[in-house]
Amino acid sequence: MREKQAQQELQARRQQVMAEEHRLVEMQHEEVQLREEQKLPLARGGDLYQFQMRRHFLEKAIVENVQGQEQQHGRIQQAKDAVVQQQDVVKQRGIDVKALEKLKEKQREEHRLEQLREEGLFMDDLAGQGFLRRKNIAAMVAAEEAAAREVALEAAPPPPTTAPLPPVQTAGSEGTRS
DSSP, rough: HHHHHHHHHHHHHHHHHHHHHHHHHHHHHHHHHHHHHHOOOOOTTOOHHHHHHHHHHHHHHHHHHHHHHHHHHHHHHHHHHHHHHHHHHHHHHHHHHHHHHHHHHHHHHEEEEEEEHHHHHHHHHHHHHHHHHHHHHHHHHHHHHHHHHHHHHHSSSOOOSSSOOOOOOOOOOOOOOO
């Protein structure tokens, strides 16, 4: 916003220079007209005293006009100096704007990195919770399997400790069995 204001002020100062230069051109044109009027000869039957008085006032007006033109040159130079100063202000404001844009971009990048860091921490937390959940589920499954084995072992008939051996058959006693 300050840069735009500075640019508008620069434009106003440039217009001031143009207005002062236009005023100088008008003064120069007025001087030419006064000199043309001064060259007019005395009309036939004209009053010599009035003619001399008129020439005197024209000469005075020309001198004042020339002095005014010199002053106008000074005003033009002041206006041009003001334009140069304002150009420096606009340039500085442009530098300030670029610095602010860089700072803003840097802050955006820092914010983005902070968001990514927080997201990474969140994902790590989720992964840790998932690991604990899977670990708890695995422990529960193992406990259930152990309990199921115990129940199966209690319900099963006891294994025979000594089983009777089958009778040994001899070659001659194939037909008889006891």
